[in-house]
Amino acid sequence: MTALSVNLNKIAVLRNARGGSEPDLLRAARACLDAGAHGLTVHPRPDGRHIRTDDVLTLALLCCERGVEFNIEGNPFAPHRAGYxxxxxxxxxxxxxxxxxxxxGDGQLTSDHGFDFVRDGAALAPLIxxxxxxxxxxxxxANVGDGEISRAASLGADRVELYTGPxxxxxxxxxxxxxxxxxxxxxxxxxxxxxGVNAGHDLNQSNLSDFIRNVxxxxxVSIGHALIGEALYAGLDATVRAYRRILDAAG
Incomplete structure (x- = not known):
């Protein structure tokens, strides 16, 4: 069965927009896991626009306590700076x-392309x-349609995550x-x-079943933006459970 990892970035965006601690990222994370999410994903960026270093450490502890997967996304080439x-x-x-x-890159609104494994391979291998x-x-x-995707294995990677925006x-x-x-x-x-193959970006309740049944x-799958948006209407618990039903039925 395909596992569901909930990306919590958008919860942190809402919190940071106002300052303070609401909405509570840890409470949201617990709600997702209680509703059946198999794990949590975060994508901390150097500019601290959403997930911060302290969030990462707090969520790592929660995932360890719950015995679930914690997935951290990021650019391995981005240098350290204040707060990151x-x-x-x-x-x-x-x-x-x-x-x-x-x-x-720092200026990207969201991740929108995979690695060029021919160009980036020599630099990626030691980092991997x-x-x-x-x-x-x-x-x-990785990009769908990348004819060099098998190079990721020779670089030492265990999985690729297919960019599903297109x-x-x-x-x-x-x-x-x-x-x-x-x-x-x-x-x-x-x-x-x-x-192994993971997938993510713009997957939602309307398209997820078709994707999982055919790929x-x-x-x-790592899902954040759509899931949090849908949860504004239906609630976080109900939305995570809805995604679990889709994956369970498809798998």
Whole structure:
């Protein structure tokens, strides 16, 4: 069955917009896990726009107590700065079960592309080894249709996370067959090289079932923006449970 990891970034965005401690990130995290989420994801950025270093450490402790997966996303090449120790140093402190490496720059609103494994491979390989030495499973963000995706295995990665933004846009337009077939083919190529396959970005209750039913053996989906948006109407508990029903039925 495909695991659901809830990305909590948007909860932190709301908190930081006003200052203070509301909404309470830890309370939201507990609510997600109580409703059946298999794990939690955060993507701390160097500018501290949402998840902060103290949040990462607090959530790491919660996941350890609950015995669930903690997934930290981030750019391994981003240097440390005030308030942000760098992704490797953060993982040294938090020891997440999984780290997902993403090639996003400071100015990006959200992650919107995967690595170029030919161009970035030589720089990625030693970093992947360093994360694995911490006991982390390493996933790398990848584009659907990347003909070089199998290179991720030779670099030492355990999984790839397929960037599903193009699929989500095609699905919303009512014409997702080609995008879904491309995702399925990319997943099979990755799996044939020994990589596990995760997926994330713009997956929601409308498109998730189609994706999981057509893309083989997806290990995990990381969903944040859509899930938190839907929870504004239905509530966090009900929304997480709805995602679990979709995944359980599809898997």
């Amino acid at each position: 120790p760098g992704l490797l140093a953060l993982c040294e402190q938090a020891r997440p079960a999984q780290v997902t490496l993403v090639p996003d 080894n360093q994360f694995k030495a911490l006991g982390c499973r390493v996933s790398v963000f 699929f989500a846009r095609a699905h919303a337009a009512g014409d997702s067959a080609a995008a879904m077939a491309a995702a399925a083919n990319t997943a099979r190529i990755a799996q044939a090289s020994g990589l 083989p053996e997806v290990c995990e």
